[in-house]
Amino acid sequence: MNGALLTLDSVNTFYGPVQVHFDLSLGVPAGKIVCLLGGNASGKSTTMKIILGLLKPRSGAILLDGQPITNLPTPAIVRAGVASVPESRRLFPAMTVRENLLMGAFTRRDRAAVQQDLDRILELFPRLGERLAQRAGTLSGGEQQMVAMARALMGRPRLICMDEPTMGLSPLYVDRVLELIQTISRQGVTIFMVEQNANLALQIAHYGYVLQTGRIALQGSAPELLRNPQIRDVYLGGQSVQQK
Amino acid sequence: MTSWLDHTVNGLIIGNIYALIAVGLALIFGVSNLINFAHGSVYMIGAYTGWVCVAAIGTPLPLTLLGVVVGCAALGILIERFGLRPLQGAPRIAPLLATIGIGLVLEQIAQLIFSPDPRALPSQLPAWRLPLGSGSIGALDLFIAAVGVVSTAVLYGFLRFTHLGWAVRATAQDRDAALQMGIDVHRVNQVVFAIASALGGLSGVLVGMYFNNIFPAMGFQATLKGFVAELIGGVGSVPGAVAGSLLLGLIESYGVALLGTSYRNLFAFLILIAVLVWRPNGIFSSTRQVPPEPLTGTFIAPSKPVHVPRWAYAAATAIFLALPLIWRDSYIIQTLTNAWLYGMLALSLTLVAGTTGQMSLGHAGLLAIGGYASALLALDLGVPVPLALLLAGFITAALGTLLIFPAFRLRGHYVAIATLAIGEIVGLVILNWEGLTRGPIGVVGIPPLEFFGLPLYDTSALYWVSFTIMVLLALLQWRLTQYHLGRALRAIREDDVAARAFGISLNRYKGLAFAFSGFVAGLSGAITAHMYSYINHETFNTQISLLALTMIILGGMGNIFGAIVGAVALIGLPEMFRAVAEYRILLYGIVLLLLVRFRPQGLMGTV
Numbered sequence: 001m002n003g004a005l006l007t008l009d010s011v012n013t014f015y016g017p018v019q020v021h022f023d024l025s026l027g028v029p030a031g032k033i034v035c036l037l038g039g040n041a042s043g044k045s046t047t048m049k050i051i052l053g054l055l056k057p058r059s060g061a062i063l064l065d066g067q068p069i070t071n072l073p074t075p076a077i078v079r080a081g082v083a084s085v086p087e088s089r090r091l092f093p094a095m096t097v098r099e100n101l102l103m104g105a106f107t108r109r110d111r112a113a114v115q116q117d118l119d120r121i122l123e124l125f126p127r128l129g130e131r132l133a134q135r136a137g138t139l140s141g142g143e144q145q146m147v148a149m150a151r152a153l154m155g156r157p158r159l160i161c162m163d164e165p166t167m168g169l170s171p172l173y174v175d176r177v178l179e180l181i182q183t184i185s186r187q188g189v190t191i192f193m194v195e196q197n198a199n200l201a202l203q204i205a206h207y208g209y210v211l212q213t214g215r216i217a218l219q220g221s222a223p224e225l226l227r228n229p230q231i232r233d234v235y236l237g238g239q240s241v242q243q244k
Numbered sequence: 245m246t247s248w249l250d251h252t253v254n255g256l257i258i259g260n261i262y263a264l265i266a267v268g269l270a271l272i273f274g275v276s277n278l279i280n281f282a283h284g285s286v287y288m289i290g291a292y293t294g295w296v297c298v299a300a301i302g303t304p305l306p307l308t309l310l311g312v313v314v315g316c317a318a319l320g321i322l323i324e325r326f327g328l329r330p331l332q333g334a335p336r337i338a339p340l341l342a343t344i345g346i347g348l349v350l351e352q353i354a355q356l357i358f359s360p361d362p363r364a365l366p367s368q369l370p371a372w373r374l375p376l377g378s379g380s381i382g383a384l385d386l387f388i389a390a391v392g393v394v395s396t397a398v399l400y401g402f403l404r405f406t407h408l409g410w411a412v413r414a415t416a417q418d419r420d421a422a423l424q425m426g427i428d429v430h431r432v433n434q435v436v437f438a439i440a441s442a443l444g445g446l447s448g449v450l451v452g453m454y455f456n457n458i459f460p461a462m463g464f465q466a467t468l469k470g471f472v473a474e475l476i477g478g479v480g481s482v483p484g485a486v487a488g489s490l491l492l493g494l495i496e497s498y499g500v501a502l503l504g505t506s507y508r509n510l511f512a513f514l515i516l517i518a519v520l521v522w523r524p525n526g527i528f529s530s531t532r533q534v535p536p537e538p539l540t541g542t543f544i545a546p547s548k549p550v551h552v553p554r555w556a557y558a559a560a561t562a563i564f565l566a567l568p569l570i571w572r573d574s575y576i577i578q579t580l581t582n583a584w585l586y587g588m589l590a591l592s593l594t595l596v597a598g599t600t601g602q603m604s605l606g607h608a609g610l611l612a613i614g615g616y617a618s619a620l621l622a623l624d625l626g627v628p629v630p631l632a633l634l635l636a637g638f639i640t641a642a643l644g645t646l647l648i649f650p651a652f653r654l655r656g657h658y659v660a661i662a663t664l665a666i667g668e669i670v671g672l673v674i675l676n677w678e679g680l681t682r683g684p685i686g687v688v689g690i691p692p693l694e695f696f697g698l699p700l701y702d703t704s705a706l707y708w709v710s711f712t713i714m715v716l717l718a719l720l721q722w723r724l725t726q727y728h729l730g731r732a733l734r735a736i737r738e739d740d741v742a743a744r745a746f747g748i749s750l751n752r753y754k755g756l757a758f759a760f761s762g763f764v765a766g767l768s769g770a771i772t773a774h775m776y777s778y779i780n781h782e783t784f785n786t787q788i789s790l791l792a793l794t795m796i797i798l799g800g801m802g803n804i805f806g807a808i809v810g811a812v813a814l815i816g817l818p819e820m821f822r823a824v825a826e827y828r829i830l831l832y833g834i835v836l837l838l839l840v841r842f843r844p845q846g847l848m849g850t851v
Contacts, residue, residue: 052424078426090421092414103414106407107426155426 004063005030005159005190006051011060013043013050013214020046021057022214028159033181033191035201035222037231038211044194045087047211048163051192052084053077064159079107083157087164087194089148093137097128100136100147104154117154124183125150142173149180153189160184162193166200178204202226250379251497257385259493260392261454264447265470266477266485267399268440274416274480275429275436279657281343282323283444283470284463285350290316290445291452291462292354295365305368312449313442320441324434330841337603340660341797341840344605344790347463348833354460356830362459365452388450395443396486402439403482412436416480464786465509468668471661472516478526488526510672513665520662521650547845549803557805561715568704575819577703581775583815584710588768589788590795590807591714591721592761597793598802598850599725600757601737603660606667607765608788609647612674614640614766615773615784616681619690622774629694633770640766641759652754655740667789674781686780693774710771714808717764722804724760733757734802787829794836800846809848 004027013021020043028034038044049055051062053074062070069077078084083104091100101121105114122129125146131139136147145165152160165181166174182204185191195201202208202222210218210231218230225231265287272280293315297308327346331338369387373380403409415422415432423429448466452458473492477484492512499511519527568577593607618636621627627635647670651662674681681687693700693709700706725733732753735743744750773779795814799806814835818828839846 054420054423073428074423075426075428078424084424086421086424090418090424092417092421094417095413099410103410103422103425106411106414151425 003030004028005065006192007061007063007066008047008051009061009063011050011057011062013046013055013057015046020214021050021060024060024211024214024216026209026216026219028190028192029207030158030190031185031188032206033185033193033204034207034209035198035205036192036194036209036211037196037198037201037225038194039196041213042211043214044196044211045163048084048087048161048194051077051161052082075107078155081156081158083152083155083160085145085148085152085160085162085165088167089141089144091136091139091144091147091151093135095136096133097136097139097147098132101128101151101154104151105156107155114154117156121150121153124153124180142169142176145169145173145177146180149177149184153184157189159190159192162191164194164196166195166197174200198225198231247378248498248501249377251501252494253376253379253381253385255494255497256490257388257454257493258497259490260388261447261451261489262469262473262492263392263486263489264395264443264450265466266473266489267396267482268443269467269470269474270477270480270482270485271412271416271436271440273474274482275412275419275433276328276339278328278339278343279471279661280440281340281467282327282347282350283343283440284465284467285347285354286316286319286323286441286463287444287448287451287466288354288458288460288463289319289350290448291365291458292358292448292460293445294449294452295358295363295458298366298368308368308449309446312445316445316448317438317442319445320437320439321434323441324437327837329430329433334840335844336656338840338844340603340657341793342837344793345833345836345840347467348790349830349837351460351463352827352830352833356826358460360460362457364456365449365458366456367453369453384453388454391446391450395446399439399443399482408432408435468509468516468664469512472512472519472665475516475519475524475661476527478529481526484526484528487528491527506672506676510669510676513669513672516665517650517662517669520654520658520665524654524658547800547849549800549806549849549851550847552805552848564711565708568707574703577707579816579819580812581703581707581710582819583812584707584714585768585772585775586792586795586815587714587808587811588710588717588764589792590799590811591718591804592765592768593792594796594799594802594804594807595721595725595733595764596757596761598796598800598807599730599737600733600754602663602754602757603656604648604663604761605660605786605789605793606663606665606670607761607792608784608786609667609670610640610644610762610765611769611772611784611788612670612779612781613643613762614769615779616674616687616769617766618770619687619773619779620680622691623687623689629691629774633693633767633774636770637763637767640769641762644762644766645755645758648758649751649755652751664786664789667786671781671785681781684781686778686783687773688778690773690777690779692777693771706775713767713771717767718804718808721760721764725804729753729756791829791832794832794839796846797839797844798835798846800848800850802851803846803848804851806846806848806851810846813847 006028008024008026010023010025011021012023036044036047050057053072061068064080069080092103101118108114127143128146128150165177178200181191202225205222207221208225209216269280269283272278290312293312294308297303297311323346327342328339331342367384369383373382403413411427411432415427415429419429473489474485476491477488496508496511500508589607589611593604596602596604614636617639618632621632621635622629647666651659654662675684732748735748736750736753740750769784795810796807798813799810814832818824818831
């Protein structure tokens with residue numbers, strides 16, 4: 001996949017004796033929103049873990065802008081420009097919203113620029129401006145998701161990996177989050193998101209991969225996938241087809 | 245009665261010392277979810293480093309303190325780097341056991357270098373005292389208070405206002421998320437161990453100067469007091485640790501004023517149990533919910549037990565039965581008798597810690613109950629010895645279960661602390677209840693074991709009696725854990741919530757496990773008491789609990805045969821090489837560390 005910001009090249013991942021990924025290859029072009037779809041236990045979240053270096057694949061390569069990051073420790077990968085919006089958000093509950101946002105800029109030393117970015121990002125998330133001094137653990141799920149996304153932006157990343165950003169949110173916040181993802185994307189940040197809700201994800205994504213028991217079962221542009229009868233059956237509530 | 249002001253000042257001083265320990269424990273628990281049992285040993289090393297500076301080199305006070313801080317920080321970094329970091333991804337129990345091993349090793353090294361005897365650590369502060377109310381306050385008192393306040397303030401500033409301090413706080417709240425912010429959590433761990441150890445060492449040297457007395461075993465009590473203080477304030481909370489420490493210091497000081505010095509520790513441990521039961525999140529928290537526990541789940545290294553054919557068991561039993569007839573070396577026979585008694589203790593512990601997953605660190609308390617029960621029954625009530633033994637078993641089962649019962653709702657780490665404290669409480673009650681136990685003097689002239697009126701003085705006879713009883717108990721335990729009961733206990737170990745969802749009553753089954761365990765350990769303690777003919781409150785100390793733990797890990801947790809193998813290996817082998825007797829406990833510590841690192845499933849495999 002030439003010109004891709006993020007490339008996974010025949011990655012094999014294991015949990016102990018259990019293989020999760022089988023020669024998984026995919027690419028995320030710069031500036032696009034790419035989603036990774038799949039049911040439970042298909043290996044979606046594990047894909048996030050190996051990109052962020054929280055888990056090391058047994059073989060294969062992960063490239064960021066052509067540079068291998070496969071064996072780098074997580075902090076180095078973050079410094080290379082990968083930010084994460086983890087599954088179930090994982091804020092620092094006893095820290096204030098402001099502190100959480102600043103944690104997103106932990107690897108940066110340019111204090112003045114960080115402060116400017118904070119102001120800029122708060123324009124994007126006006127709700128958070130009112131809650132800067134509140135402890136993150138006391139926010140609602142939707143607000144926490146906003147903090148998690150804002151926190152990821154604070155590191156000025158090239159790529160943001162989002163693990164199920166709409167999970168557990170009220171419909172109102174789901175729309176809000178999707179809009180924000182598009183806004184972020186328009187600012188030039190590449191987005192790779194894992195979603196169980198294919199319908200939602202494909203509405204905003206440019207390209208999609210469907211992961212099934214550790215292999216790419218299907219891929220294509222978002223409109224293609226939306227039209228694909230298989231996808232409709234399995235993910236878009238056509239008929240309920242039992243997955244393997 | 246001396247003035248309350250005096251007791252208050254005294255309580256606050258002691259509280260400040262506890263705070264230096266408890267804050268370190270809280271920091272470490274925060275970032276690595278680990279109760280650091282080696283912390284007291286670092287504190288002790290701090291005291292000895294201070295002694296070396298003062299007595300051997302003759303440094304002035306500021307240099308002494310600097311030496312202690314730098315030395316202990318370095319020690320903390322070493323502990324983190326070589327003791328704990330290699331255990332990443334190991335079962336959650338592994339780092340806890342490693343800190344126990346590190347603690348043992350440090351303590352033994354200090355004993356070997358400085359001898360186990362106490363030595364004086366003179367205060368380097370002027371001896372003037374400031375009259376205050378009806379009492380007075382000394383320069384050292386003020387200095388300790390100042391060190392406490394300044395350290396807390398510096399720590400607060402560090403956590404609140406520095407880049408690294410933020411990283412520490414973030415890591416404590418969510419390690420994985422911190423990693424994803426680009427925080428090098430290894431470095432955070434290292435920094436935290438350095439700070440915690442420096443504070444611990446500082447505390448050690450100040451305590452040493454305060455009492456003008458240091459000794460290698462001083463760390464153990466300090467670790468316990470630190471736990472108590474930390475728990476009062478809520479585990480992992482730094483401000484909580486400070487508040488808990490001051491509170492503990494005051495309560496102890498007032499308690500001692502009312503009841504006397506020997507009650508000091510009893511107070512601390514009773515508070516510990518009360519907090520664990522009623523306020524496991526600390527007294528400042530409103531919930532009674534047991535805190536999320538890092539230790540549950542895959543508790544021990546899963547493995548396949550080594551298969552031993554039945555004829556091998558039979559052959560081994562026959563060989564060991566015949567041994568006194570063949571090998572007439574009474575020293576060997578005595579050593580093996582000792583190993584059988586420890587074997588019983590290991591059987592007892594492996595049922596609770598291995599099969600049921602309740603990490604007990606106070607098992608020696610059960611030996612003490614059994615030993616005292618049998619000795620006092622025989623001496624004071626004239627009960628025939630065999631009957632006294634049996635009764636002692638039942639008394640230990642009942643009393644042991646009753647004592648641990650309040651802690652049944654706890655898990656993992658908290659069980660370890662609770663059992664440790666209960667073990668201490670047993671010893672302290674024995675020490676203080678002079679009317680029943682003869683207090684510090686101990687029980688003298690315990691009648692020897694007898695068999696239908698025939699006293700057993702003969703080494704071989706004692707060997708056979710202890711071996712036979714151990715084998716019978718092992719068979720009984722094997723039979724009991726083979727079927728329904730064993731499955732229920734293992735279910736509790738693997739996931740107590742799931743076990744409960746399948747209708748397993750936790751209280752009932754934990755109760756059964758502790759009762760059987762108490763019976764076995766009680767018998768072992770009782771036989772020991774009659775063999776020694778003298779016991780006191782220190783005969784069965786925490787070192788024995790830790791030794792038993794090492795045995796069952798060596799044998800393979802939950803493995804009945806393994807428990808006996810572990811006992812023979814750790815009691816028998818060092819005795820065979822008498823030259824190393826001095827290094828025995830050091831050896832135990834090293835064995836424990838190596839096992840945790842390289843063979844957590846033990847020799848015979850876990851069951």
